Amino acid sequence: MLGKDLTSDRSAQRKAQKRIKGSCLIFTTCIGASLGLLRTESFEVVIVDEASQQTEPASLVPLVKGCSRAILVGDHVQLRAIVQKHAVLTGYDVSVFERHYNLLQSSKIAKVIPTPQKPSSSLTSLSIAILTPYTRQEDALAAAIPGVEVSSIDGYQGREADIVVFVTVRCNTSYDMGFLTDIRRLNVVMMRAKVGVVIIGNKQTLTGTAPGADGLDEIKLVWGRLFESCGLVTLPDEENAAYGA
Template identity: 30%
Template sequence: TAARRGPVLCCADSNIAVDNLTAGCAKAGLRVVRIGRPEATRYDLEKFNLLEMVKDAKAQDPNAEDRGHFAHQRAILEDAEVVCSTCAGADHPVLQGKEFGCVLIDEAGQTTELAVLVPLMKMRSDGVVTLVGDHRQLPPTISNVDVDVEGLGTSLFERLSSHGVEPFMLDVQYRMHPAIAAFPAVASYNGKLRSGVSGAMRKAPQGIAWPLPEAPVTFLPVEGKEKSEGTSWFNETEVEAVEALLGSALAWNDIAPTEIGVITPYAAQARLIRRRLGCPPPGKRAAAGAVGVALVEVSSVDGFQGREKDLIIVSTVRANTSGKVGFLGDPRRLNVTITRSRRGLVVVGHFDTLSADEHTWRPWLTWAQERGLVAGCEASNPTAVGALKQLELLTEDQLLKALDATYTTQKQ
């Protein structure tokens, strides 16, 4: 039983990913404790932070142990079903000498092998470890090129997979409208990813002029101009387009601002959008009395991996005459970008610049253009349009019984 095994140690490389773990465990009704500095914890999850839990206990009982007393902290940990921390945080002094029978590493495809070693050292000799991740999404962030060349930028998840350890694929997604999932299911997962949620359960948000109402995906061409800020980029014309989209979506009162995410590959663009909207950095509490667009979450694509919202608006930023897209050309980053939304996806960008990227963005734009999903452009493939419309009509059972993500052949 869980009581005999003791708590499960769940780790991820970033604080954002650990917050996602903590929130998921709490939503599932598990007794979860988050280790780490309270200021590094998302404001709505502070009550699960170990130091905050000790402080609350002290406030309720003046005779309780002091906040910093390890015995009190260890007692809270022993009562937990799940202990969450960053990989580095697994070496926290409060866990000194503590061993776990079960260790889980989330976002393992984005975590270096060296980082994974820290929680693994906390596993009992007869324990088990589970790596949960997706090597088709973003890899570990390595700032030193030499280190990356030497192989330290490869995750343990990817290394095991490349050496013949076959991952167990979770081949049914329950997040996205089937039409949103259609392209990544084929382009990133070879048609093996199917949808377990129907279009009827993911109605398109009102207030957005969806070219195809049955498919809440659109590309909005914007003739802006990129500008550099240090090593980052921003695009003021796209910011104005994002503001207009948000105003239109919120005017219909069909979607809460907290269920809208604006993501962009570049930190400079994210900062500019946050300044214009008046919203806080990711994980920080909005100002008292904040309403409307000030409650929208704005983040980089990398920072939003593992997250989801009902409506996602993407600002791609790059707009130049040479067709340079920088790290937007990584297909793993595109995969993360277009798989964050549940009900609707709007991509704002410069068509000519993005379509110059023949290996990543051009295939997605071609897919969208064939199906009439580029705002202001007619569909070039009526058959593909019909197939995409059909997804809206399929039930969960029909979606799950499909042989692959194209839904053209059903099992007998």
């Protein structure tokens, strides 16, 4: 079909349409899934690469065309889609990937955090604060766990709670720690608790290193020593996958 004008060459258009119908895999942009020869096509399975850099409306284009299974590939704490400044104010730059991850993780965490609506006899007398390095995760956790104080790490400096629950968020196969590479943030978290700290996160991401890397960074070694001093709780499979523990 190379070099053919599909808008005017009916024969080439029919051949291209036939080839599309007979294809198992179709590669296109999200917006392109609704244009041209793909306008009337439906997709049972949709794989969105770099999903964290797509706006929600863009990601929804292929997802609403008969999709029964979607696979979103990306990193929810990497750079977002580039949009106009006024669009950022309305959250237009937040991807389906990031929103779904935050909501899923928050709902899982809510199951193990005691709240006024879900008291625990051993914890009701203790103050609890949930800290996270990312403001979007802070918002999602606050909505999912009413009655418990949720804050960013930076916003909680100078304050204390009996129990601090630290949600690290980061979970990826490249062992990228993002904001957590700053050891001062870890220090702030550990110094906020009067009784104990609960860390919910992915141990492999926080302590591991990519193949071929020249040893572990100092912050990775610190996290490794921290985990060695902690008691490890293995959650059931469903929650374990969500927490990345």
